[in-house]
Amino acid sequence: MLLPRLEKGNVSCETCKATRKVLEKIEKEAEHCGKIIKYLVDFSRPIVLQKEKVDLNALLEESLSLMDFYVDDRRKIELSLAEDLPPVLVDSTRIKQVFMNLAKNAFEAMEEKGGVLTITTQLRVLVPKFSFAKDARGVKEPSPFIEVVFADTGKGIPKEKLSRIFEPFFTTKSQGAGLGLSICYGIVRAHRGFMEVDSVEGKGTQFRVLLPVKDDGDVQASA
Template structure:
């Protein structure tokens, strides 16, 4: 298009015109195809159009701003018009367009129409796209590009790539390399933070624009791969968990049998000592030893049961469950864990419909979170707040979507367990749902991992927020079936 602009400028100079405007009519409106020398007078273009349509082929004097011009028009077709303007000091011109000039103008209009179609296509493109001059100044960008940047058109127009991608240190050396080598270049998984503070992961593809051997600018494709990266990491995590599950299942079954023998013999020997009349120091020591063996065997048994639960596939037996009733039942059972002056606060938002869930599995989740919260709190001033509310989330806020859940519904129920306990160190939060990771001295590291897998099997997810010394909040998000 640059060569056409140059040729249009030369045509104006050859005709001796002060300005030249080529317009195309679409429906009832005229749109500029190309112009040269009109920069100061574009506001008066509407006035010129009215006169040119009424007097095609004629020339007349007109004031544009404070200057006098002789203007006129030439219709190249029913929907293509050329407006010419001459300095008023010259005599009335005799404009003669050669056939080559007319052919050029028709070709220019055709190319402009194709460029317009291309721009509309690029604006609707599902990835970010931009064009820049050789200095990096942006002269074209599409809507998706603005969405990725978190900016509006005025904030981007005329800026350089280095300004709009502030903080992306990899951009500058790549653009220098692009100019030197004249080859396509790629940048993958680059961290970017938009003006609102939202962190994104971007892929860049830069390509040079050449005129002969001269570098005249470059284009770029920018793709937001944040969600894709998250999904990829989730898939890898699921694969890791699946492998661990198969391993622990086989180990658990192998250990369970000899452990049962150890526990059984320890219990049998202790019972014999209890029934005997021996009360010597050795007998007391043996009795304490047997009690410790029993307790340790029980603890190992609990670990093995968790391992087996963890390794089992989550095959759900869904039924219609009133969430409020289920939580009241679980919290009533969970009071056996409360100590001292610890107490419970429960709030339930009205209007939440029954859910299709596996009642036994969800009871297991709620009970586990209750027990964890109670154990983390001070026994004299601990408060556990359980709240249930309905929320609507956008697609960007949903880390997982069940294949059966329609995206346009976006309705979820959030069940939160908030305690004022010791909290979780910030460096351990990211690992809190990993299997075998625990912050408890006697923990198995499987309780929260099992809870998470159960919630995921229901098409939901779990989140945690915590501040050390002030408490933690575990939130469960489950999709709601919304009536149309």
């Protein structure tokens, strides 16, 4: 926060009301600038991971529990989580950041018309040269990954913008730093994982996050 919170007291005179509106607008813009500064700081720092073995389904549900205020009669979440997934070695704070960012983007994409965010998890095996994940075709041997898919029925992303979606400072929003997805992509790659997006304008968007079950360094993490 760059400005203190405004007190929401009763205001009687029109001048005070107008002044309050101006101050609230300034506060909103200051908060936006603060977020941009935070993104810039995060983006400029090397990603240092504090890894621990976690149940990815449990981590996902914990992340979504913090997003309840987005869910209403028009926007819903449906979960389809695979049972008996092996634990993964990840930085839980960082991966939670990825999950929350993807969920937030999905809810914002469904803000106008509503819709459903469907989140699925499953165990997948990436095979060298024939992987279904484009970025993962450099794996050296068949490798188990946990796939987490965020699929929304929102407004979608224009085809001409899709290839740039993970670029720093690129955004499809009217307000935004354009660093959220770029940071998420960097976090996933730092875990030797992969992240992909598919979208159809007017129908919805699907993000896929793949995190390795084995943390043996077989997959290169460079972006």
